[in-house]
Amino acid sequence: MVNNIPIFGRFLALFVFCFFLAACDQTSSQTSLLKIGQVEKNNSGWPRSIMTREGLLTLDKQPSRIVSTSVTLSGTLLAINAPLVASGATMANTSVAAEQGFMRQWANVADERGVIPLYQTEPNAEAIIKANPDLIIISATGGDSALKLYDQLKDIAPILVIGYDDKSWIQLADILGNILGLEEQAKTITQRFEKSLKETKSMITLPPQPTTAMVYYQDGTGANIWTTESAQGRILQELGFTIADIPESVKGNISMGMRNDIVIATGERFPDAVTGNSVLLFSASKDREKAFKENHYLRETSAVKNNQVFAVGDDTFRLDYYSATNLLKQLQTQFGHQTHVQ
Known part of the structure; x- marks a missing residue:
């Protein structure tokens, strides 16, 4: 009987270890079931995870200094009142862009909120790092994508890689609102637009x-x-x-x-x-x-x-x-x- 106790103990330890591995594997499996753009939230609100084209990104707390390398995504970030401190820009003083290279439709909003232009057209890693971001947002595709800097920036701050080539701006606002903890702001702005959309459809x-x-x-x-x-x-x-x-x-x-x-x-x-x-x-x-x-x-x-x-x-x-x-x-x-x- 005494000789059987260590054997039983080893079997019990092995069982517990296997159960632990199974539980871990289940958690990993659940996370891996997220599709690109889907957000998973902790019951308390944070952390939050999103599946990106570069893999799973987890944010432990709400970002307070966001840098956008995409002039396309910056407009939506401003619309949901995200804490955007700096943004990539395009060629300045054109029919579509104002003096700082920001899009004319939101250049005044960016100026009022103190958003600084990082660079014009060509992505600059040094400028991004200097802005001291706690989240960097990069477009997955398009002429304003800074994806080539991903490896240089991934150790500076968490990077959210998101595509806009297969989404409406409303879908982008919903995804960004969910991962950034700005759900209500995103909901308000999209509902306002959808009301205007219905009014326009009825009058044209x-x-x-x-x-x-x-x-x-x-x-x-x-x-x-x-x-x-x-x-x-x-x-x-x-x-x-x-x-x-x-x-x-x-x-x-x-x-x-x-x-x-x-x-x-x-x-x-x-x-x-x-x-x-x-x-x-x-x-x-x-x-x-x-x-x-x-x-x-x-x-x-x-x-x-x-x-x-x-x-x-x-x-x-x-x-x-x-x-x-x-x-x-x-x-x-x-x-x-x-x-x-x-």
């Missing part, structure tokens, strides 16, 4: 459908055409627009990386991509309508022949709460009676 008469929506190149050689998965395409569809199909023969240019929100159409393939009975020109003012209609290569497209080409504003390339609200105003002006959108 759509141009002939379907619609090709695009950013038309200044030199007239092509365009970035918005897909149904783009933030722009999603808003248009909610308003009742039908996004025109883009022929497979046009697709294939991945010079901007693999993206879900745009199809790049240039050269001889460009006219084949303009299949809509109407065309909406994003990131464009009224003068771009004339330039588009006078493009020799586009004269046989349905939209040009029937004079159904419309510019919808300089600030509609990168959508956030501010620019999306301005887009609604533009559409009201083009296709309905003008009214105030809050």
